[in-house]
Amino acid sequence: MSHGDHSRDPCPYVILNDFGGAFSMGAIGGGIWHGIKGARNSPRGERFVGSMSAIKARAPVLGGNFGVWGGLFSTFDCAVKGYRQKEDPWNAIISGFLTGGSLALRAGPRSAFGSAVGCGILLGVFEGVGVLMNRMFAQPIPQMQLPEQAAAPSAPAVSSA
């Protein structure tokens, strides 16, 4: 997702990481979200039970949706990187396009194309914002100091005696 980030695993393995990260994010976030929502929508006295059943019913599904999206995106990202041999914002846009398209494939080619374009634009906006932020907050590259001039070769007068 972010480019030139060397704190992440190399490409085939980062897919697992992204799958798990997106799933955990969706499941935990969905747990909080649906926990609150379920409690609010339950009658008084049933709040805890309602919250629990809402979490059980909906949080894993949300996690699954997130996970499939993130994992598919990461897989396409790796494939695009491997094919183009480049690291730039177009990778994310292309893989967003492909992800959106393949997730909506069952609804027909027309709908898939629309979803793909939507996802591509979304990812393009993300990448654009990322580039802008980078440019805004980029620290100036520290000037590297030149090494001191190598000391002049000391050439003593040769005397082998």
Add this chain to the structure above:
Amino acid sequence: MSFLSGLFGGSQPEPQEPSASAELFGSTTFRSNVTPSSDPSSSTSSVPQPSSAAPVTPAPTALDTFGTAFDPARLHPLAGLGDKIDFLQLDEEKLNDIQGAASVLPSRGWTDDLCVGTGTTYLSGLVLGGTWGLREGATRPLGNNPSFKLRLNSILNGCTRRGSFMGNSLGVLAIFYNLANSSFDAIRGKHDAGNAMAAAALSGAIYKSTAGVRPALVGAGLMTAAAGSWSAFKAYV
């Protein structure tokens, strides 16, 4: 020893006896390798003959010239910079150093463990459930002589139903397990099979906690057994 190397002050001792002329020229930073016996004319003259020295000595190589005059360590761009380099933040990428916690992939802490473990489990659940759904969809009776489109739809329905069910269930279980496991590792400062089994028991119990005490205990027992056998398998391999 080459001519140039002698000129720039080689540290090696001259192997051969210094001749009278060499003694004479030694004070003038010149050195000729001629011996008096081979060339009597040069030994008598006080001015060195360049033509006599050139053919005898081998051609000077770059190694001879720079080997002694320049210290390669001082030519390195980072030489002498000290430890004030602050444009590499290496703290971000420290690997997990809890004893015994090394796995197939290098881990950078509990978030990495959580992500990779959950991802692996979720993906396996997806594949497993997908296979289950594929079989179910492929064998479901669809009346006599169903069309290909109908069969495909049945298969895809089965895959998406069973696949997401298995993936989600196993994924949630893996989240509980990894969170508990990392917490136990951090509390105890080391990782072993006991940690894994305790984390598995806890996650199984939480996963089945809404169904009652008995199912929770059964779930904890099943997960503990699974984690124990997995640990034994890892130790065996």
